[in-house]
Amino acid sequence: MTIKRRKVSVIGGGFTGATTALMLAQKELSDVVLVDIPQNEDPTKGKALDMLEASPVQGFDSNIIGTSNYEDTKDSDIVVITAGIARKPGMSRDDLVQTNQKVMKSVTQEIVKYSPNCYIIVLTNPVDAMTYTVFKESGFPKERVIGQSGVLDTARFRTFVAQELNLSVKDVTGFVLGGHGDDMVPLIRYSYAGGIPLETLIPKDRLDAIVERTRKGGGEIVGLLGNGSAYYAPAASLVQMVEAILKDQRRVIPAIAYLEGEYGYDGIYLGVPTILGGNGLEKIIELELTEEEKTALGQSASAVKNVMEALV
Numbered sequence: 001m002t003i004k005r006r007k008v009s010v011i012g013g014g015f016t017g018a019t020t021a022l023m024l025a026q027k028e029l030s031d032v033v034l035v036d037i038p039q040n041e042d043p044t045k046g047k048a049l050d051m052l053e054a055s056p057v058q059g060f061d062s063n064i065i066g067t068s069n070y071e072d073t074k075d076s077d078i079v080v081i082t083a084g085i086a087r088k089p090g091m092s093r094d095d096l097v098q099t100n101q102k103v104m105k106s107v108t109q110e111i112v113k114y115s116p117n118c119y120i121i122v123l124t125n126p127v128d129a130m131t132y133t134v135f136k137e138s139g140f141p142k143e144r145v146i147g148q149s150g151v152l153d154t155a156r157f158r159t160f161v162a163q164e165l166n167l168s169v170k171d172v173t174g175f176v177l178g179g180h181g182d183d184m185v186p187l188i189r190y191s192y193a194g195g196i197p198l199e200t201l202i203p204k205d206r207l208d209a210i211v212e213r214t215r216k217g218g219g220e221i222v223g224l225l226g227n228g229s230a231y232y233a234p235a236a237s238l239v240q241m242v243e244a245i246l247k248d249q250r251r252v253i254p255a256i257a258y259l260e261g262e263y264g265y266d267g268i269y270l271g272v273p274t275i276l277g278g279n280g281l282e283k284i285i286e287l288e289l290t291e292e293e294k295t296a297l298g299q300s301a302s303a304v305k306n307v308m309e310a311l312v
């Protein structure tokens with residue numbers, strides 16, 4: 001019996017795509033195929049070769065190639081989509097919808113052609129609506145098409161809480177519900193430091209400030225970078241999701257999932273707590289929400305629905 005190496009293709013070889021490829025290889029999760037448009041083929045090959053040349057120093061054995069030929073993605077276990085444009089200062093994620101919808105449709109057709117059994121994880125913004133676009137275009141079951149936002153938004157929240165309390169980030173847990181926009185809903189009631197509820201450790205006004213900073217976390221980085229958006233923490237977030245599926249970890253991870261009645265929503269993709277494992281999105285965890293939390297989630301869902309109405 002031959003044991004096959006795992007293969008992850010990353011579509012879009014820009015900041016998030018290239019960083020994701022490197023992090024996947026550094027963890028030896030799979031071989032990696034980094035795909036960009038034909039005009040960028042040489043720089044994409046160059047990035048992949050440069051990463052590969054880091055492997056003897058760092059001691060990882062994953063292969064990495066750069067390409068614009070989708071045949072190279074054949075039989076991928078997981079395909080991550082980071083292709084498209086990113087926002088610049090003064091723009092919202094929703095301003096990207098028209099351009100990126102077209103990109104989602106074309107790359108999905110190629111993905112499906114060569115890897116009809118893969119799992120797809122979407123990063124491209126506006127990510128809730130782009131995940132929906134990929135779901136429709138692929139014809140895949142909902143368990144195999146998910147989007148990334150919650151791991152990143154939660155990571156930002158955990159970072160700010162750890163800074164506030166001067167504690168290890170490892171001891172801080174939390175999670176964020178809803179769409180990946182400024183109306184996202186960090187759930188304080190379910191957030192802890194070493195098992196101790198945050199509400200008992202941080203005064204309300206400070207917690208409110210942390211929630212607000214989390215909501216605007218993407219914009220804070222866009223403002224600082226000046227010519228693009230975050231990529232290190234987004235790439236790390238994608239890698240956590242890929243790892244949960246490839247290793248069948250059954251981790252509780254906030255992901256953008258297709259809702260069919262859960263939380264009172266039907267036919268939209270929205271960030272919710274899920275179980276990710278070898279079968280992709282194995283379960284959506286439904287929590288009892290307070291009236292205030294339901295209202296906040298409703299606002300976030302309305303923002304996602306508004307973007308979905310702009311889809312063609």
Ligand SMILES: NC(=O)c1ccc[n+]([C@@H]2O[C@H](COP(=O)([O-])OP(=O)(O)OC[C@H]3O[C@@H](n4cnc5c(N)ncnc54)[C@H](O)[C@@H]3O)[C@@H](O)[C@H]2O)c1
Nearest residue numbers: 012013014015016036037083084085086123124125127234
């Ligand atoms: N969901 C999230 O949490 C999250 C986090 C970070 C970034 N993003 C989004 O991810 C996307 C990528 O961000 P980035 O910083 O990597 O941008 P980037 O501009 O650095 O890279 C995008 C790459 O996609 C390529 N591309 C464009 N059209 C393509 C196509 N048809 N096929 C293949 N490749 C194509 C471009 O040539 C470019 O190299 C943006 O939409 C950004 O908003 C989302």
Ligand SMILES: O=C(O)C[C@H](O)C(=O)O
Nearest residue numbers: 087093125218219229230
């Ligand atoms: O903010 C952006 O445009 C990119 C990404 O969605 C993020 O949250 O960092």
